Amino acid sequence: xxxxxxxxxxxxxxxxxxxxxxxxxxxxxxxxxxxxxxxxxxxxxxxxxxxxxxxxxxxxxxxxxxxxxxxxxxxxxxxxxxxxxxxxxxxxxxxxxxxxxxxxxxxxxxxxxxxxxxxxxxxxxxxxxxxxxxxxxxxxxxxxx
Numbered sequence: 001x002x003x004x005x006x007x008x009x010x011x012x013x014x015x016x017x018x019x020x021x022x023x024x025x026x027x028x029x030x031x032x033x034x035x036x037x038x039x040x041x042x043x044x045x046x047x048x049x050x051x052x053x054x055x056x057x058x059x060x061x062x063x064x065x066x067x068x069x070x071x072x073x074x075x076x077x078x079x080x081x082x083x084x085x086x087x088x089x090x091x092x093x094x095x096x097x098x099x100x101x102x103x104x105x106x107x108x109x110x111x112x113x114x115x116x117x118x119x120x121x122x123x124x125x126x127x128x129x130x131x132x133x134x135x136x137x138x139x140x141x142x143x144x145x
Contacts, residue, residue, distance in 0.1 A: 011056045
């Protein structure tokens with residue numbers, strides 16, 4: 001990334017995707033395991049927004065590495081997933097988003113985390129590829145000197 005402005009632009013884009021996907025898929029999780037009439041407080045909203053901000057700020061450089069090899073990217077992606085998973089599970093446990101007594105709920109919570117992470121990874125990859133293709137097309141259209 002070339003500039004601070006570009007970093008924050010990409011981070012904000014990533015934040016938008018992350019928070020949207022978390023709200024959407026956690027809504028499904030909540031409806032299934034807590035019931036469709038569940039009331040949520042501001043702690044849920046601010047926790048999601050805080051986690052989305054953290055994940056975007058940490059993940060933006062990772063998802064925008066131009067010269068990382070496949071092995072390095074695999075290690076970074078795995079480390080980032082473990083970080084995301086630990087933060088979400090700790091936050092969920094602290095805010096009582098799941099109960100340890102209900103094993104199906106714990107499994108559903110983990111499946112939701114994995115699914116959101118996988119969908120976001122695919123979306124961000126496609127988005128990055130589309131941006132790269134646009135830039136390559138613009139470079140081809142530049143007049144040669």
